[in-house]
Amino acid sequence: MPEGFEPYKASAYSTHIGPAFVRKEADGASLVQPTLARMCNSGGALHGGYMMSFADTAITRAAAMTSDLAPTTVSFAAEFLSAGDISAPLVTRVEVPKQGKSIAFLRGLLEQNGRSLLSYSATVMLRPRR
Numbered sequence: 623m624p625e626g627f628e629p630y631k632a633s634a635y636s637t638h639i640g641p642a643f644v645r646k647e648a649d650g651a652s653l654v655q656p657t658l659a660r661m662c663n664s665g666g667a668l669h670g671g672y673m674m675s676f677a678d679t680a681i682t683r684a685a686a687m688t689s690d691l692a693p694t695t696v697s698f699a700a701e702f703l704s705a706g707d708i709s710a711p712l713v714t715r716v717e718v719p720k721q722g723k724s725i726a727f728l729r730g731l732l733e734q735n736g737r738s739l740l741s742y743s744a745t746v747m748l749r750p751r752r
Contacts, residue, residue: 623643624643624645624654624711626645627643627644627645627652627654628643628644628645629641629642629643629644630642630643630644630653630679630683632679632683633679635675636675636679639655639661639672639675639676639679640655640656640657640658640661641655641656642654642655642676642679643655644683644687646687647684647715647717649688649717649718649719650684650687650688650715650716650717650718650728650730651680651683651684651687651688651715651716652713652714652715652716653676653679653680653683653713653714653716654711654712654713655676655711655712656711657706657707657708657709657710657711657712657734658708659708661708662707662708666707667705667706667707668705668706668707668708668712668734668739670702673700673702673706673712673732673739673740674698674700674740674742676712676714676732677698677700677714677730677732677740677742678695678698678744680714680716680730680732681693681695681698681716681728681730681742681744681746682694682695682746683716684716684717684718684728684730685718685721685726685728685746685748688718688721688726689721689726689748691748691749691750691751692748692749692750692751692752693726693746693747693748694746694747694749695744695745695746696745696746696747697744697745698742698743698744699742699743699744700740700741700742701740701741701742702739702740703738703739703740703741704737704738704739705739706734706737706739707734709734709735710734710735711734712732712733712734712739713732713733713734714730714731714732714733715730715731716728716729716730717729717730721748722748723748724747724748724749725745725746725747725748726745726746726748727743727744727745728743728744728745728746729741729742729743729744730742730743
């Protein structure tokens, strides 16, 4: 486990992808996920759908940690910047630049060994937890 991080207890879907670790930040959250061969496409690079799933997991976790409400992603946009591999964990830092009572706007960057792989942004709906 990375220093300063704690295990992230995720949804069944996110748990299926693999273990993740989270750290609360002043304006969002940071997450780390070890990479595994099953996360790769047939060319040996990290699958783009996997990277977007991890980014969405990070978005909803950051929104939950900063609002103490239950977030639901309503809009997600991503730009692939570089290919990743299984040589090192993925690290992402999510910022929440604007948050209201029922909606929040977030952005983040997914990196591996300091190399940017995916830039993303999202809008989430915030609702009370059940």
